[in-house]
Amino acid sequence: MKTDPIYLQEPYETHMEGQILTVIADQPGVWRLILDRTVFYPMGGGQPTDQGKITFTDGTEADVFQVQLKDGEINHFVKMGREPQPGEQVKGSIDWDRRYKHMRLHSAGHVVDFALHLLGYSPNRLKPLKGDHGKKPVITYGGTIEEDFKAALQTKTDELLNKNLKFSWGFKPLEEIQKNAIYLQPGLPANKPLRALSLEGVGTVADGGTIVKSTEEIGKITITAIETKEGNTLIKYVIE
Ligand SMILES: [Zn+2]
Incomplete structure (x- = not known):
């Protein structure tokens, strides 16, 4: 590039x-x-x-x-x-208002993803596939879960937000991220440094989006629905 x-x-x-x-x-x-x-x-x-x-x-x-x-x-x-x-x-x-909103929505998606990991669902029972952090934020996972975990996910998400944890990021070679990351999405380029994204005390993933400095900036996250579709689980959320 x-x-x-x-x-x-x-x-x-x-x-x-x-x-x-x-x-x-x-x-x-x-x-x-x-x-x-x-x-x-x-x-x-x-x-x-x-x-x-x-x-x-x-x-x-x-x-x-x-x-x-x-x-x-x-x-x-x-x-x-x-x-x-x-x-x-x-x-x-x-247009900073537009960007900052998207930055908060994207960061919120990662908080929900980290919460799912702490609950033991991701990345094994639910495999992270993609996120959409635009008008209708939704994170998609491969696999489905029988029990209703919406309330547990909300509680764990609130817990992370209330701790006001810091996000940090930096470029690292793939092998180094492989050692530390919770999961790696398929198809990451091996020939250039990737950006690692960490949430304080929780974990690291590879990520290329824009991120806020701490969970405090996100405000409140509400999990609005957990739906299953064609073997996938869709987690929908909004921020205030
Ligand atoms: Zn991301």
């Missing part, structure tokens, strides 16, 4: 200065920009895209309405009145 993804190390960074490396014409009036560095989180791993603005040295402003990983590169989709050029210096800023 040509772009330095600032959001992985510094999720509270809202502004950046950078340079356009590549411009790809998308639709009339829409271009995809690849930058040397970015604070914009590209849609993925269940976390929705960041949005925001890019400003040019001539004063042109462009709306960034979507950011996507395409062919291994972070593509910023922008609408603007003139054609942007490679080499141009730009300033970028994200």
